[in-house]
Amino acid sequence: MRVADKLVEHGLRLLALSSVATLLSITFFIVREGAPLLYDAGLANFLSADWRPLTGHYGISAMIVGSALVTGGALFIGVPLGIACALVLGEMAPQRARLLLKPTIEILAGIPSVVYGFMGIAVLLPWIRQNLGGPGASGLAGAVILGVMILPTIIAISLDALRAVPASYREASLAMGATQWQTIWRVVLPAARSGIVAAVILGVGRAVGETMAVVMVTGNAVQIPKTPLDPLRTLTANLALEMAYAAGDHRSALFATALVLLLAIVILNTIAGFIQGRYHRSHKPHSRSRAALVPASTNVENAEVVSR
């Protein structure tokens, strides 16, 4: 029996390493495919703004700027909206309204990115073309669509940060005669601050990595846009558009682009994980009261996985 038990334990440990192994092999293959270009063409070429892969120009900085711009725009829309939703759901809405609103947000999280992209093509692009001018397909369109798409991530993780604030904080504040808003603004939000920052960082990760919706609405022209109405191309769009027919150095350049993307995502996730970890440790003394208040299914990491 003891031998069998040991065997099972070793087998399970092997399975448990599968996620780490996957992450490592993703990194390995992308570096293996992308590194030769960085070697051959050089970093200066790779970081220039000149992307003409057929003539040996592999500069991705226009795409980096494109990704940064749509992500920034998405935050401008998604962060206030997302935090407002989390505050209403977590602090203000009565139980019955919460039961109705929560599944709504869950549906929002499940809509596939191609459907968002299609909504962009069918509704947003014509609207921009008619009312604001320009070709319609633009950085602005990308920012609006992404702003809506990162909502579930920001809501779910902010909500967990709010829930982790012990009820005694609110009770003390209300008992001192503070209004609900004063309590939220001066007690709950400061206490939940790092969790909300983590939510925003993971929202950034979501926006930077989004592909299909962005391909469909941003126009994909390789240029550094001068106005929000100009088309642009993101790093992810570059991969999705050119991978199908790329060969040789061109393909290697795309993998190098993916490497930049992967690095950005891993860094963002590490920062978010670090902030969340510190945050949870700082609330440890209250973990008992928290456990009583929060159903087990709603911890931060779970929300993060599910909301994607």
Place this chain on the structure above:
Amino acid sequence: MSTRLLSPVRAQLLASVVLWSLMGLAVAILVSILIFVLARGLPHVTWGFLSQAPIESGRHGGVFPIIAGTLQVTLLGVATAMPLGIGTAIYLVEYTREGRLTRAIRFGSECLAGVPSIIFGLFGFVLFVLTLGFGWSILSGGLTLALMTLPIVIRTSEEALKAVPAAYREVALSLGASKWQAIARVVLPAALPGILTGMILALGRAVGETAALIFTAGSSLPHRAPDSLLDGTRTVSVHFYQLAREGISADNAYASAAVLVLAISLINLGSSFAMGRFMRRYS
């Protein structure tokens, strides 16, 4: 608000008006997306659409072989992710205390959850399609989806195992069961509904996926249901993407979108409902 421009009572009123309207805006956006897609799509979702093969790259005809291909790719993906994810969860919950190894495993799983699907697509393309020689196939697509949904399975299985009260384990062990017997015969059956919920959730994620599949399962249009794991296929999401982007047929695009949105919403609502029930049972 150190300056008293607003009395606390007015500030309270203003804040709730602003916050509730932002919430209303978010809900309105969602509801209008759903209504728009369903209102334009559902009228075209007929029995013929669901049961016929596509004609002229989807301009006419239906999506039957595509639905069959989607089911094969997603089920293969989830079926592969389940043993890996459940094994990981059992190891994390039942066999270890928090330490360097569990931190590494958690970090790996969380990073994996954040990796964009296009990167999974590229990885699957290099590893499964080219290096292992599976080609653009159900096998390549399914394995790629397995790695992508792994974090979801790990996380939900972990939650399900944690929800089983410690008393279950103690009673089994006190009756002379070995550790593995206690897990296999007592803990796992008790956690099963929660674990299955995670499976459904992973399925929902897999069905909506596009970027990871274009370069692994391929985007060639099948004319009959695929009958081998090495056949390439298009999934409903990929098909919808092609229809919408190439402007092939607006009606069929809306119809595919409606099928997709309806299926995924039902899957997600079902899993969230089941998870809620499961969690209540042990609290």
